[in-house]
Amino acid sequence: MSISESYAKEIKTAFRQFTDFPIEGEQFEDFLPIIGNPTLFQKLVHTFKTHLEEKFGKEKIDFIAGIEARGLLFGPSLALALGVGFVPIRRVGKLPGECASITFTKLDHEEIFEMQVEAIPFDSNVVVVDDVLATGGTAYAAGDLIRQVGAHILEYDFVLVLDSLHGEEKLSAPIFSILHS
Ligand SMILES: O=P(O)(O)OC[C@H]1O[C@H](OP(=O)(O)OP(=O)(O)O)[C@H](O)[C@@H]1O
Numbered sequence: 001m002s003i004s005e006s007y008a009k010e011i012k013t014a015f016r017q018f019t020d021f022p023i024e025g026e027q028f029e030d031f032l033p034i035i036g037n038p039t040l041f042q043k044l045v046h047t048f049k050t051h052l053e054e055k056f057g058k059e060k061i062d063f064i065a066g067i068e069a070r071g072l073l074f075g076p077s078l079a080l081a082l083g084v085g086f087v088p089i090r091r092v093g094k095l096p097g098e099c100a101s102i103t104f105t106k107l108d109h110e111e112i113f114e115m116q117v118e119a120i121p122f123d124s125n126v127v128v129v130d131d132v133l134a135t136g137g138t139a140y141a142a143g144d145l146i147r148q149v150g151a152h153i154l155e156y157d158f159v160l161v162l163d164s165l166h167g168e169e170k171l172s173a174p175i176f177s178i179l180h181s
């Protein structure tokens with residue numbers, strides 16, 4: 001078994017499943033135990049870093065953009081490991097200054113996400129990160145914000161993709177995921 005396969009196996013085991021969260025009928029995949037364990041957290045960051053450096057080299061990525069809430073928890077660590085900047089994508093009303101904005105649907109409600117327009121210079125190359133890709137609405141919205149400021153999405157990186165929800169079909173940039181289920 002390769003190092004990346006063995007790390008992926010450990011990361012998979014650490015996910016916890018919660019039934020009927022956040023609403024009835026949903027099976028929630030909780031990745032927080034991974035970042036609660038420094039050894040696993042290192043392995044998570046190492047897996048993304050190794051993949052991104054192999055695919056894009058050390059120079060091409062300008063920013064990691066992390067999606068609220070869980071993309072904000074490991075995105076900065078990955079950005080630091082890669083030696084690139086980190087930019088947060090947050091729910092409306094949390095970021096000061098001029099923001100790009102997008103409205104989308106998440107489960108049973110509407111959400112508005114924002115990104116500061118001066119956070120990413122025109123023409124920058126960005127990797128968007130989050131814990132889980134489910135229906136793809138959140139990741140699509142994040143991608144729209146990146147494009148609104150004239151930057152490019154090199155790739156979306158997830159810890160887990162829920163293949164049965166076909167979120168990938170909504171996205172117009174490549175996807176990398178440590179795990180699929
Ligand atoms: O692909 P989608 O169907 O859009 O779902 C994926 C999103 O859902 C989860 O966030 P959630 O809103 O549950 O958590 P948060 O309130 O902590 O951001 C997850 O962290 C992703 O951001």
Ligand SMILES: Nc1ncnc2[nH]cnc12
Pocket residue numbers: 026027028029030132134135162
């Ligand atoms: N099943 C799930 N687990 C974790 N995050 C999610 N976001 C949407 N669906 C999810």
